[in-house]
Each structure stands twice: as C-alpha cells, then as structure tokens.
Amino acid sequence: MITLDVTGRAPIYEQLCRGICGEIAKGVLQPHDRIPAARVLAKDLGINPNTVAKAYAELERNGVIYSVYGKGCFVAEQKDSAYRRLTEEFRQAAREAIRAGVPKQELEAIVQQECGVGGDVAEQGVKDND
Amino acid sequence: MIEIKNVTMEFAGRTDGNNSGPVLALDDVSLQIPDGSVYGFVGSNGAGKSTLMRLMCGVYRTQQGSITIDGEEVWDNPAAKRNIFFVNDETVQFADFTVKSLAKYFRSYYETFSKDTFDRLVATIGLPMDRKFSTFSKGMKRQAIAVVALACGTKYIVMDEAFDGLDPAMRKMIKDLIVDEMLDRGMTLIVSSHNLTEISELCDRAMLLHKGQMIFDDEIDKIRSGVSKAQIVRKSGAVTRGEIESLGLTVLKHTVMGSVVQAVVKGTEEEIAGKLEGLSADFVELVPLTLEEVFVYELEARGYGYESFAES
Numbered sequence: 001m002i003t004l005d006v007t008g009r010a011p012i013y014e015q016l017c018r019g020i021c022g023e024i025a026k027g028v029l030q031p032h033d034r035i036p037a038a039r040v041l042a043k044d045l046g047i048n049p050n051t052v053a054k055a056y057a058e059l060e061r062n063g064v065i066y067s068v069y070g071k072g073c074f075v076a077e078q079k080d081s082a083y084r085r086l087t088e089e090f091r092q093a094a095r096e097a098i099r100a101g102v103p104k105q106e107l108e109a110i111v112q113q114e115c116g117v118g119g120d121v122a123e124q125g126v127k128d129n130d
Numbered sequence: 131m132i133e134i135k136n137v138t139m140e141f142a143g144r145t146d147g148n149n150s151g152p153v154l155a156l157d158d159v160s161l162q163i164p165d166g167s168v169y170g171f172v173g174s175n176g177a178g179k180s181t182l183m184r185l186m187c188g189v190y191r192t193q194q195g196s197i198t199i200d201g202e203e204v205w206d207n208p209a210a211k212r213n214i215f216f217v218n219d220e221t222v223q224f225a226d227f228t229v230k231s232l233a234k235y236f237r238s239y240y241e242t243f244s245k246d247t248f249d250r251l252v253a254t255i256g257l258p259m260d261r262k263f264s265t266f267s268k269g270m271k272r273q274a275i276a277v278v279a280l281a282c283g284t285k286y287i288v289m290d291e292a293f294d295g296l297d298p299a300m301r302k303m304i305k306d307l308i309v310d311e312m313l314d315r316g317m318t319l320i321v322s323s324h325n326l327t328e329i330s331e332l333c334d335r336a337m338l339l340h341k342g343q344m345i346f347d348d349e350i351d352k353i354r355s356g357v358s359k360a361q362i363v364r365k366s367g368a369v370t371r372g373e374i375e376s377l378g379l380t381v382l383k384h385t386v387m388g389s390v391v392q393a394v395v396k397g398t399e400e401e402i403a404g405k406l407e408g409l410s411a412d413f414v415e416l417v418p419l420t421l422e423e424v425f426v427y428e429l430e431a432r433g434y435g436y437e438s439f440a441e442s
Contacts, residue, residue, distance in 0.1 A: 006331050009418040011351040042309045046302065047331050048168050049309050101403045101414040 001028075004045055012047055016055035021064060024075055025084070033075045035065060132163040132186060132286065132320075137195035139181055139342075155181040157342040158195070163320060163335075165285075166312065170329040170350075171322035172425060173339035174434055179322045180219065182339070183288050186320070187216035199286065212240060215279045219290040221271045225264040229257050229274050233281070240282040248281035251307070255300075268295040276304050280311060285318060292321035293328060305332070326422040336421075338428060345428055350421065357382065357424050358402055362391045363413040369393075377405040382431040394419070394427045 002019035004012060023029045038056065042049040056073055059065045067073045078084065094107055139156040156178045163169045171179040184190045186197055188204045188211050196203060202210035224232060229252065237243040252259065255273055263271060272295045279287050293301050311317040323329055329336055330350055337347035346353060362369050369391045371384040379402065383394040395402050399416050406414050419427070 006327055009354075009420060011354065012330070013351070039309060039313050043306045046305055048334060049313055050167065050334050098400060098403055099416045101407055101416075103404060103407065104400060 002041070002045070004047070006047075013051050013055040013058065016041075016045075016052065017058055017064075020055070020059060021084075024064065024078060029075045031075050031077045034071075035073045035075060037072055131165055131200060132318075133196075133198045133201075134159060134161050134163075134182070134186070135196045135198075136160055137182070137185060137192050137197060139178075139185065139190065139193055154342050156185075159339070159342070159344045160195075161337055161344065161347045163318065165318050166316045167334040168308075168312070168319045168321065168332050170333035170336035171320065171339065172324070172326065172329055172336055173322075174341075174429055176341075177339040178342045179339055180290050183216065183290050183320070183322065187211070187214055187288055189216065212242070213284055214286040214288060215240070215282050215284040217275050217279050217287065217289040217292075219294065221263065221275065224271070224275075225262070227263050228260050229263075229277075230259045232263070232274065232278055236278050236282055240284060242283035244281055244283050247283070248277065251277040251280060255303070269297060269300065272296055273300055273304075280307050283315070285316075286320065287317065288320045290322050292323050293325070294323075308332075326420075326425055330421045338425060340429060340432055340434065345432075353424060354419060354421055355398060357394060357396050357419050357427065358399055359417045359419060359423075360391075360393045360395050360402060360406060361413075361415045361417070362393065362406065362409065362411045363389055364391075364409065364411040365389050369409055369411060373409060374406070377408050379405055382427045 002016065002023065004015050004019070006012065010018075020029070020035065029035065035056075036044070038049045038052040041047075041052045056065065056067070060067060060073070063076055064078070065073045066076050097107055098104065137156055137159045138154075141153045141155055143150050143152045159178075159182065171182065173179050181190070185192055186199075186204065188207065191205045198204065199210045199213055204210045204214070227235065233243075233248055237245075255277065257270070257274055257277065263274070266274065276289075276296075279289070293304070296304065308317070308319060312319070321329075321332065333350055335347070335349050336353060338345040346356075348356070368386045368389050371381050371393070374381050374384070374393055374395065380396040381393055382396065383392075385392045397405075399418070403414070403416060
C-alpha cells in the first residue's frame with residue numbers, strides 16, 4: 001500500500017520510488033512480482049501517469065525493478081538488506097550535509113579518503129551485482 | 131506541440147460611461163506545451179490565464195505574436211481547431227442545450243467524436259439527456275462539458291478552472307478518464323486551477339502568470355527545487371537581506387527573529403548552500419518549498435498578497 005503526501009515537500013516521483021522500495025523491504029513485494037501498471041497506480045493515487053512512468057524509469061535505472069516489453073514491470077532480485085540500508089543511510093546523510101551547508105567538494109573528499117584503495121573493489125562488487 | 135510565441139493581447143478600455151483604461155492582458159508570453167503532458171496554468175486572479183486559453187483555442191485573434199498547434203496557426207483555421215477542445219469556465223452559451231443536443235452540436239464539428247465513449251460516460255455518471263442546461267447545477271454543467279470534451283477525442287483538451295464545482299467522486303472519475311485518454315491515445319491536457327495541490331498531483335509542467343507576464347515555466351519538480359527557505363542563525367548579528375544579495379542570490383522574502391533569519395532564496399539547494407557559506411553563520415538549514423509556497427512568495431515579491439497590502 002503506497003501512500004503519498006501531496007502537500008509534502010518531496011517530489012511525487014521520489015515518494016513513489018521510496019514507497020515501492022519500502023514495500024520490497026517489508027517483503028510485501030517479492031522478487032519477480034509484478035508491480036502495478038502505471039495506469040492502475042496513477043488512478044489509485046490520483047496522479048499523472050507520466051509521473052509513475054518517471055518513478056518506474058528511475059527504479060529500473062537503480063536495478064530495483066525490471067521491465068518486460070508488453071508485460072509490465074517486475075521486482076528485481078534485491079541486493080541484500082544491509083547493503084541497501086547502508087547505501088540509503090549514506091545518501092540520506094549526504095543530502096542532510098548539503099542542506100546544512102557542507103560543500104560538495106568536502107563530501108567528495110571524505111568519500112575518496114574513506115574508500116581509499118578499497119574503492120576499486122567495492123565498485124567491482126556493485127557491477128557484479130547488477 | 132502547441133507553440134506560443136511572443137503573444138501580446140490588449141483589451142480596449144470602455145467608453146460606455148464606465149470609463150477605464152486599456153488592459154494589457156498578456157505581455158509578450160512565449161511557451162511550448164509538449165505532447166502527452168499535463169500542463170498547468172496558475173496565476174493570480176486576472177493574470178491572463180483564461181485569455182491565453184481562449185487565444186490557444188482560436189476564440190480570440192492574437193494582436194501580436196503567434197500560436198500554432200502542430201505547426202498550424204490556430205486563428206480562423208478549422209483544421210487546426212479540430213485538434214483542440216476548449217472547456218470554458220462559462221457555460222451560459224449552452225443554456226438552451228440539453229446533453230443530447232450538445233453532443234449533436236459538437237459531433238458535427240469534431241470528426242473524432244466517439245458515440246461509444248459518450249454513451250458510456252453519460253451512463254456511468256447518470257446525466258439526464260433531455261433536461262436543459264439552464265436547469266443544471268454548476269457541477270452538473272461541468273460534468274456534462276467534461277464528458278463531451280472527452281468524447282470528442284481531440285489531441286488537446288484545454289480546461290479552464292478544471293475541477294471547479296465538481297464533487298470529490300466526480301473529480302476522481304474525470305481524473306481516471308484523463309489517465310486512460312493519456313495512455314491510450316497520448317492526449318495532452320492543459321488546465322488552469324487555483325488549487326495548487328491538484329496542480330502538483332496532475333501536472334508535469336506548469337507556468338505562473340502575473341499581470342499578463344509569465345514569471346516561470348518549468349517541470350513541477352524543477353519549479354519546486356528552484357526556491358528554498360533558508361534558516362540562518364548568526365549569534366554575532368542577524369544576517370541582513372543585503373548581505374545575502376551581495377553573495378549573488380535573489381531573495382524573495384527576508385524575516386528576522388532575534389539572531390535567526392528566514393530567507394526565501396532562489397536557486398538550487400547546492401547553489402544556495404555553497405553561496406551562504408560566505409556568511410560565516412553559526413547554523414544554516416535549507417528547507418524545500420511546496421508549490422503553493424513558491425507561488426505565494428513569487429507573487430509577494432511582486433507586491434501581490436496580504437503582507438504588501440498590510441504595509442501599504
């Protein structure tokens with residue numbers, strides 16, 4: 001069950017992405033489950049179907065779902081939950097830091113410092129998982 | 131695509147004893163409405179939204195500039211006008227029509243009219259076919275016109291005050307129909323509304339008009355990410371408006387409470403955060419705005435709204 005806060009401050013497509021990721025994290029949506037067609041979700045939530053399509057494109061780019069031509073969108077095999085939780089927390093922290101005025105260059109410097117030599121290995125891991 | 135280029139429209143003043151000067155309803159407005167989108171017109175009362183819609187549908191002739199639908203000038207061009215349906219917020223002209231005669235009237239004009247769609251929608255809503263429009267409530271009139279609009283099957287539908295007077299169940303039904311029409315045949319919808327929550331839900335893009343001038347036109351998400359509210363704390367003394375402006379930022383609003391300043395500033399979060407660093411403040415936090423807030427602050431900055439009224 002995805003709910004939107006239309007008076008809220010986050011863009012609707014972002015709320016949709018988060019909602020679907022949430023359903024997957026809770027196990028309501030399992031790998032290879034079909035997710036609602038853009039038409040159905042747009043009507044349910046009273047929003048523009050283009051916005052749903054935009055959210056689905058974003059989720060597909062991030063490897064959360066995959067689409068089969070003529071059949072719709074399905075939940076992809078998910079990376080393990082610790083991986084997802086940590087990357088999400090990291091993103092969240094980065095957004096907050098930018099909002100609080102930490103310059104982008106400083107964040108980039110931290111990432112480079114912390115990743116060090118291990119950076120290449122981690123990057124390889126991500127590629128394999130895709 | 132609908133293309134509006136440098137459109138200016140001035141209504142002559144009245145000389146019937148009710149003297150008033152000429153009104154510049156639209157002042158050099160240009161915008162493009164991409165196919166398959168839902169495009170929102172928002173603006174203060176009397177901003178020129180309805181005038182622009184009437185020009186787009188060939189009701190008025192442009193004095194300056196041009197309006198084309200898929201490359202065809204719309205004025206006095208029946209071929210171009212067959213692609214667009216105008217849901218006027220006025221319905222007095224239909225007073226003597228019944229739903230049946232209204233459908234017959236529009237069917238003679240729009241070759242794309244679908245009797246199947248019309249019958250299905252009328253049955254779903256339960257509209258009386260043989261009662262005169264003048265006996266309908268405001269909401270029923272809007273329903274009837276919306277049904278005819280959707281049945282006409284035009285590529286573009288223009289709805290002035292789109293959902294005004296419709297009950298929540300009817301809004302939902304019309305929105306559902308719009309979703310179907312968009313997905314099934316790539317319909318493009320242009321709506322005006324004062325309900326900014328509805329505009330945020332429904333539209334891909336929107337533009338803000340004020341006193342005939344276009345203030346911005348962009349994707350909804352970009353409009354909202356183009357302005358932020360900054361909370362700035364500096365114990366050594368509150369940050370002045372001039373200080374923020376000297377960093378190269380446009381300030382729409384600036385309020386001080388002790389050492390805390392709230393400033394509504396234009397620019398992306400990153401850009402604002404970067405520039406505000408130059409203030410050596412103790413604490414800076416940026417909060418994104420809702421579409422409604424962006425709208426109110428943009429207009430307030432132009433002297434429209436309660437605060438400027440109270441000050442004058």
